[in-house]
Amino acid sequence: MTAPPQRQVQQSPVQPRRRARRQEAWLAYLFLLPALLLIGVFGLFPILYSLYMSVYNWRVRQGDFVGLANYHQLLGSWGGPATFVLGLVLILTAHWLWTGAFAELSARRWWRLPAALALLGAGVAIALSWGVITTHGDAAFLQSVIVTMYYAVLSVPLQIVLALVLAALLYGKIKGQGFFRAVYFLPYVIPVVATAAVFRIIFSPRESSLANTVLGWLHFAPQQWLFDPRPLSQVLFGFQWPGVWAGPSMALATIVLFGVWTYVGYNVVIFLAGLTGIPRDLYEAAEIDGAGSIAQFFSITVPLLSPVIFYVALVGLIGTLQAFNHLYVMRVPSAQGTVDTASINIFDTFYQANNYGLAAAESFVLFFLILVLTLFQFRFFGRKVFYG
Structure with a gap:
């Protein structure tokens, strides 16, 4: 008896394309590797290491871990920076209210009163924060x-x-x-x-x-x-x-x-x-x-x-x-x-x-x-x- 002919498994055209894309991706990363190494060694590593140094009492030699004490020495009590951040949030809120939320109601000018109040609050918050920071910082x-x-x-x-x-x-x-x-x-x-x-x-x-x-x-x-x-x-x-x-x-x-x-x-x-x-x-x-x-x-x-x-x-x-x-x-x-x-x-x-x-x-x-x-x-x- 003659053996039945074997069926040839047809390869899906999607697989070669995926393989080619992976090869192109690896080749692209290979070309990017020198630049990534330079950025990592001379850019990201110094930034991360300076962040590490900022939480230590570091004088010539590494000292005790002090957490955020250095930042506290610079900015004083945390109420000042927190109020400053609140002022920034209020400025962004005022801008969003003025240009985004009430843009379709620009003909009704009284709708922009909340934006003006937010902007006024931002000015007061930033002024108060600066007073606190300069007093204790x-x-x-x-x-x-x-x-x-x-x-x-x-x-x-x-x-x-x-x-x-x-x-x-x-x-x-x-x-x-x-x-x-x-x-x-x-x-x-x-x-x-x-x-x-x-x-x-x-x-x-x-x-x-x-x-x-x-x-x-x-x-x-x-x-x-x-x-x-x-x-x-x-x-x-x-x-x-x-x-x-x-x-x-x-x-x-x-x-x-x-x-x-x-x-x-x-x-x-x-x-x-x-x-x-x-x-x-x-x-x-x-x-x-x-x-x-x-x-x-x-x-x-x-x-x-x-x-x-x-x-x-x-x-x-x-x-x-x-x-x-x-x-x-x-x-x-x-x-x-x-x-x-x-x-x-x-x-x-x-x-x-x-x-x-x-x-x-x-x-x-x-x-x-x-x-x-x-x-x-x-x-x-x-x-x-x-x-x-």
């Missing part, structure tokens, strides 16, 4: 946080406005475009320490310094610049406001000039790249309709550049909150700590006081501040970006 670190906010608020808007105007001018048909672009970008390329040292000479308190010489030509009295701890409002207008309301010092304002000079060129290059993506037809149509250069700038350039402006503002804020190099080079004892930002204070706590645990806690408080401000930027300004 670390005075030096909290003062450095205030200086950091001064530096960010002064630097970022000036950088964006100047860079946007210069980019709009350079994008037009002018002679020597390449030369001016290179000149504006040059300060960003030069090492920061070298340029900061030069600025320290330019803004020397001597009457023969370049800055005071220029003031002499304009018939103004010479200034102390980096050596002047007085508030800028007092130097310019003679106002003597108390505490936080006095504003940044003259020394910090001088360093702001250096920051603007350094980073405006970088922002100009970013804006020029964004301007190349705007169709020229829009400007031609606006010109035919009779719109001038200023109207075109505010009606076409600014709205269509809003994604780039948002990116520059986001990166600029994070960078200024972390600024260290030029501030460390340009600060002097005569400024009396009015230019010591949070990064400078963290470095002094770590290097001079040898209090590694407290420095790690300070770095995480700064990280939380940067995270909150970044999320708020995404929440309040990210939705207003026009993507075309």
